[in-house]
Amino acid sequence: MGEYALIWDPDGSHSPNSLFAASFAHTGFAMDIPSPELFYELLPAHYVRIDKRRGVKIRGLCYDDQGVLPDYRGELSTRGGKHKGKWVIRRDPRDRRQVFFQDPISHAWHPLPWTGMPPAGQMPAFGDARVTELLQKANAAGLKPKSDSDLLPVLPELIGSNIPVSQWPTQQKKKSQRTEHAREMHQAQAAQADRPASPAEPAVAPAAGPEAKVLAWPERARQTRDAAAGERRRRRESTATTAPAPPPALGHSFRTRNVFVLPEEDKQEEDRGGPDDAR
Numbered sequence: 001m002g003e004y005a006l007i008w009d010p011d012g013s014h015s016p017n018s019l020f021a022a023s024f025a026h027t028g029f030a031m032d033i034p035s036p037e038l039f040y041e042l043l044p045a046h047y048v049r050i051d052k053r054r055g056v057k058i059r060g061l062c063y064d065d066q067g068v069l070p071d072y073r074g075e076l077s078t079r080g081g082k083h084k085g086k087w088v089i090r091r092d093p094r095d096r097r098q099v100f101f102q103d104p105i106s107h108a109w110h111p112l113p114w115t116g117m118p119p120a121g122q123m124p125a126f127g128d129a130r131v132t133e134l135l136q137k138a139n140a141a142g143l144k145p146k147s148d149s150d151l152l153p154v155l156p157e158l159i160g161s162n163i164p165v166s167q168w169p170t171q172q173k174k175k176s177q178r179t180e181h182a183r184e185m186h187q188a189q190a191a192q193a194d195r196p197a198s199p200a201e202p203a204v205a206p207a208a209g210p211e212a213k214v215l216a217w218p219e220r221a222r223q224t225r226d227a228a229a230g231e232r233r234r235r236r237e238s239t240a241t242t243a244p245a246p247p248p249a250l251g252h253s254f255r256t257r258n259v260f261v262l263p264e265e266d267k268q269e270e271d272r273g274g275p276d277d278a279r
Contacts, residue, residue: 125188
């Protein structure tokens with residue numbers, strides 16, 4: 001590098017590494033720590049329009065929040081260029097239970113939950129691969145849902161692999177099934193740990209090691225059981241107009257009548273007459 005001699009050391013012998021070290025020694029080093037919101041900007045982006053009724057649709061699933069999107073439904077964004085008039089939505093492939101939307105005024109990030117989520121309880125985590133499997137099974141069954149809530153009964157079945165929750169995990173025959181469930185659990189935990197903490201969702205550290213894998217199975221089984229039971233309860237409540245009357249207490253009939261009173265004679269037997277009348 002003789003032709004690039006330095007003005008402050010024209011006779012010195014330098015290499016790219018020594019020049020790099022000299023620059024730090026001369027000007028110092030300023031560490032730039034990124035903000036927590038950089039997590040959202042690194043997620044895959046989708047440029048979509050916000051529908052007035054169903055919100056946004058990202059890779060086959062709909063997401064909406066009545067408290068976040070009311071001012072932007074059916075409206076065009078100020079974005080120009082290739083994605084003119086569209087809104088940017090960020091998706092985490094590891095956890096498809098929600099996507100993320102940045103408010104153009106406050107620049108705050110808001111999660112948009114999946115519209116198929118049960119109103120009560122918690123749905124087990126699922127990623128891109130599970131969504132693809134869900135849509136393929138719904139298509140093969142000829143299911144044309146009017147809303148994503150119609151897909152909810154199929155999802156716990158796929159997660160449970162048609163195996164009773166009480167038999168998890170030892171009764172799963174294929175090792176690939178156990179690996180798949182463990183991977184989804186750890187991916188969801190890692191995604192939650194990467195997101196900036198919110199008041200409703202405190203920051204957690206992703207589980208690691210063989211002990212964490214064992215502990216993840218009961219949690220996975222509990223979430224699947226609660227999701228399936230909650231969906232069955234919701235469907236029962238939607239079909240019933242009024243709550244059924246509770247059954248009487250045990251022994252109620254014995255407390256309301258005298259058990260020693262003989263029953264009345266059959267009137268039909270009297271009308272036909274007894275054996276003496278026939279003679």
